[in-house]
Amino acid sequence: MVVLAVVISLLVLYVQPSDAVPEFSKGSEGYLIGVGRADCTGPIAEVPLLGYANPDQKGGGILSRQYCRTFILAERQNPTKRVVHIVAEIGMMSERVRLEVLKQLKYKYGDLYNQNNVIMTGTHTHSGPGGFAQYTLLMISSGGLIRPTLNAIVNGIVNSIDMAHQNMVQGHIFIGTGLVENSQINRSPLSYLQNPVSERRRYSSNVDKEMTVLKMVADNGQEIGMFSWFAVHPVSMNNTNVLVNSDNIGYAAYLFEQEKNKGYLPGKGPFVAAFTSSNLGDVSPNTKGPHCINTGEPCENMGNYCLIGGAKFCIATGPGKDMFQSTQIIGTHVYSKAKEIYMKASKELDGPISSVHQWVDMSNITVQLNSTHTGKTCKPALGYSFAAGTIDGPGMFNFTQGTTEGHPFWDFIRDAFLVQPSNESIECHKPKPILLPVGESPHENQLYGAEHG
Numbered sequence: 001m002v003v004l005a006v007v008i009s010l011l012v013l014y015v016q017p018s019d020a021v022p023e024f025s026k027g028s029e030g031y032l033i034g035v036g037r038a039d040c041t042g043p044i045a046e047v048p049l050l051g052y053a054n055p056d057q058k059g060g061g062i063l064s065r066q067y068c069r070t071f072i073l074a075e076r077q078n079p080t081k082r083v084v085h086i087v088a089e090i091g092m093m094s095e096r097v098r099l100e101v102l103k104q105l106k107y108k109y110g111d112l113y114n115q116n117n118v119i120m121t122g123t124h125t126h127s128g129p130g131g132f133a134q135y136t137l138l139m140i141s142s143g144g145l146i147r148p149t150l151n152a153i154v155n156g157i158v159n160s161i162d163m164a165h166q167n168m169v170q171g172h173i174f175i176g177t178g179l180v181e182n183s184q185i186n187r188s189p190l191s192y193l194q195n196p197v198s199e200r201r202r203y204s205s206n207v208d209k210e211m212t213v214l215k216m217v218a219d220n221g222q223e224i225g226m227f228s229w230f231a232v233h234p235v236s237m238n239n240t241n242v243l244v245n246s247d248n249i250g251y252a253a254y255l256f257e258q259e260k261n262k263g264y265l266p267g268k269g270p271f272v273a274a275f276t277s278s279n280l281g282d283v284s285p286n287t288k289g290p291h292c293i294n295t296g297e298p299c300e301n302m303g304n305y306c307l308i309g310g311a312k313f314c315i316a317t318g319p320g321k322d323m324f325q326s327t328q329i330i331g332t333h334v335y336s337k338a339k340e341i342y343m344k345a346s347k348e349l350d351g352p353i354s355s356v357h358q359w360v361d362m363s364n365i366t367v368q369l370n371s372t373h374t375g376k377t378c379k380p381a382l383g384y385s386f387a388a389g390t391i392d393g394p395g396m397f398n399f400t401q402g403t404t405e406g407h408p409f410w411d412f413i414r415d416a417f418l419v420q421p422s423n424e425s426i427e428c429h430k431p432k433p434i435l436l437p438v439g440e441s442p443h444e445n446q447l448y449g450a451e452h453g
């Protein structure tokens with residue numbers, strides 16, 4: 001059964017209207033706030049980097065360390081009512097990391113931190129070592145379980161929680177929003193145009209430019225942390241990169257923390273700044289857009305393919321002259337806007353804290369399409385188009401985005417080496433032709449697969 005754990009933080013509270021500079025004495029009680037940061041860099045050589053699903057893209061050195069950052073908020077009057085939000089500079093969170101962290105928290109803190117109030121996220125950098133997720137496909141592309149990566153992430157997260165737990169102080173939280181310009185493009189603008197006009201009219205752009213920032217200040221006036229949401233893929237680093245790093249929003253966090261922790265080395269100092277992922281699906285930072293790397297022609301067609309060479313030559317770049325400069329430019333935009341919003345944030349958050357955790361069987365959900373028709377979800381399966389990758393990292397061979405027809409050659413390989421999709425799945429996924437029926441693969445439920453390295 002395919003299940004997805006959803007932790008919804010109901011931190012969203014009532015926003016106190018106020019246009020003035022932060023002031024603590026307006027009757028809002030504030031919270032207990034703890035922040036922590038710890039290194040969670042795994043092995044920096046020989047291990048495949050997680051993100052582009054290319055087992056040959058292995059680490060060969062380091063550009064920046066990966067950090068795990070934790071924010072704990074609790075009610076002042078009732079401090080066991082608390083929520084923990086973790087932002088790890090890794091490809092994505094995995095159930096395996098989550099279970100191991102929760103096990104350690106249980107041992108150290110009893111029931112204080114548990115599956116209901118610990119929210120764990122990855123920033124989605126594509127330049128960190130893999131091997132820490134139990135999902136079949138990620139297992140295959142990382143060459144199995146890499147214990148040193150898993151341990152570094154789990155220990156880094158737990159260390160950052162310990163720090164945040166120990167330094168909780170009475171403080172206040174302010175919220176602000178603003179628009180970040182020139183930092184994102186829609187990876188599939190032609191697909192976006194398939195949305196109804198009435199829906200598209202509601203937005204000024206085909207990407208979400210809004211950034212939300214939380215500013216945390218202790219009662220004694222000391223600034224202790226910044227937390228932000230902004231939708232951009234941290235993939236300024238393309239699939240030729242071999243240096244471990246936390247990409248553009250990791251760079252933004254570095255700049256913010258260096259600014260607030262003057263005199264400290266990177267990754268040190270009391271102020272913690274986190275840039276966390278939000279609705280970043282299909283949002284690319286490579287703002288020059290897709291071009292054929294062989295001819296220089298634009299390739300913004302429905303399948304993102306080049307007339308000469310096919311899809312694998314269609315790649316988006318920019319805004320810098322190379323991926324390192326692009327990482328810095330996007331990171332600097334994001335940082336500068338966050339700082340501006342942070343300085344102006346004056347609406348105070350108030351209200352009780354609660355959180356909910358839910359298991360949802362994503363393979364069996366009925367969706368009401370209109371008054372007469374419903375649709376149903378199915379067991380997961382990756383289509384032919386999945387193998388085409390995206391303009392940020394095309395796949396191999398000549399798979400093309402938007403494909404609705406399979407190919408006997410690949411179907412044969414699939415049936416021989418993986419598993420034949422059931423007729424039920426084929427029917428349910430139509431018109432998407434199934435390449436990898438991962439939801440029907442025998443490995444699907446193996447939480448702990450083969451050990452490696």
Ligand SMILES: *[C@@H]1O[C@H](CO)[C@@H](O)[C@H](O)[C@H]1NC(C)=O
Nearest residue numbers: 303305307309310311398400
């Ligand atoms: C790759 O696929 C595209 C789109 O289906 C097609 O137009 C192109 O001819 C193919 N290229 C090669 C080299 O097979």
Ligand SMILES: *[C@@H]1O[C@H](CO)[C@@H](O)[C@H](O)[C@H]1NC(C)=O
Nearest residue numbers: 238239240315321322323324
């Ligand atoms: C990746 O970026 C580098 C520049 O930093 C460039 O030389 C290379 O061609 C790019 N490769 C791909 C596949 O995008």
Ligand SMILES: *[C@@H]1O[C@H](CO)[C@@H](O)[C@H](O)[C@H]1NC(C)=O
Nearest residue numbers: 001002361363364365366376
């Ligand atoms: C799917 O969900 C429906 C309604 O929630 C339930 O009756 C049915 O047993 C479920 N089917 C499977 C295969 O879990």
Ligand SMILES: *[C@@H]1O[C@H](CO)[C@@H](O)[C@H](O)[C@H]1NC(C)=O
Nearest residue numbers: 368369370371372373374375
């Ligand atoms: C409801 O959706 C179905 C499937 O898309 C479509 O065939 C049908 O015409 C729709 N009915 C109405 C009333 O819009």
Ligand SMILES: *[C@@H]1O[C@H](CO)[C@@H](O)[C@H](O)[C@H]1NC(C)=O
Nearest residue numbers: 420421422423424425426427
């Ligand atoms: C699946 O569909 C094919 C083609 O329609 C049919 O030959 C086959 O018997 C079906 N398999 C099962 C298990 O129903």
